[in-house]
Ligand SMILES: [Zn+2]
């Protein structure tokens with residue numbers, strides 16, 4: 001038995017064989033009487049070839065977790081543990097690993113694995129890989145005390161970010177950054193942000209710190225106030241027009257009804273990027289009002305590892321963080337999801353799983 005034991009490199013304690021974790025039992029509304037989730041005990045996973053075992057410190061609570069829990073995105077495995085904005089320490093190296101030392105603090109994002117051989121992977125567009133797999137969707141994620149990750153898909157966390165601050169950067173931040181890139185904002189241009197949750201806060205900071213004028217359009221009064229505090233040039237309702245025409249816009253909401261409004265707000269040649277993995281249907285568009293004048297409507301699918309590295313470097317350099325983080329203990333993950341389901345929230349929700 002002793003020879004099987006694994007020792008935590010930070011605490012020097014034996015790594016247990018069982019852990020606390022959340023599982024989705026039956027996707028459905030988080031606000032219904034029968035919860036789609038249960039808090040349970042399950043075995044600590046064993047890292048496969050190329051993977052490391054990570055003791056989770058924090059895990060961000062993301063809208064995608066809500067879509068998976070509520071069934072908007074069908075779960076890809078039974079008893080799935082959600083969570084894909086994970087910060088933790090490497091406590092065990094699986095076979096054929098060499099990248100991290102025991103005790104290293106790493107981040108585990110949404111993108112868990114790509115095939116490396118398809119036409120998209122070979123072209124540097126692994127976010128479009130048809131064989132890709134995702135943390136907290138295809139594989140158990142971070143609403144748990146331990147999880148595993150293929151070492152090539154983890155990120156080193158810059159030392160200046162504490163573990164609660166770093167968690168939302170890993171998805172909200174990286175996806176927001178990719179949406180920002182896809183929106184093609186010209187230098188010194190005007191960018192509209194529809195919705196002002198986690199991803200949008202971070203993107204707003206990236207944009208403004210590079211001299212771009214940001215206009216926020218969102219339903220929540222508090223979110224509008226917060227946008228102005230952060231330095232947005234204007235903040236109006238989600239279906240209002242901004243005070244000026246926009247070079248680019250990003251729709252961070254899952255609401256397709258916003259699309260005609262956002263296209264109408266664009267200058268000729270402007271671009272609207274849909275940042276969400278899920279959207280309600282887009283209503284009928286009028287060719288002269290919404291599409292003509294070379295307007296572009298595009299979407300964002302996941303991210304490449306290159307996007308992730310680029311974003312974390314930029315966030316480190318420009319001092320980009322979530323100004324407000326609300327921590328929940330692991331045992332209260334369902335409360336955090338319920339809070340998120342109520343729409344416009346001011347900051348990011350992060351589960352505190354262990355100290356570190
Ligand atoms: Zn591929």
Ligand SMILES: [Zn+2]
Nearest residue numbers: 062064171172
């Ligand atoms: Zn996410």
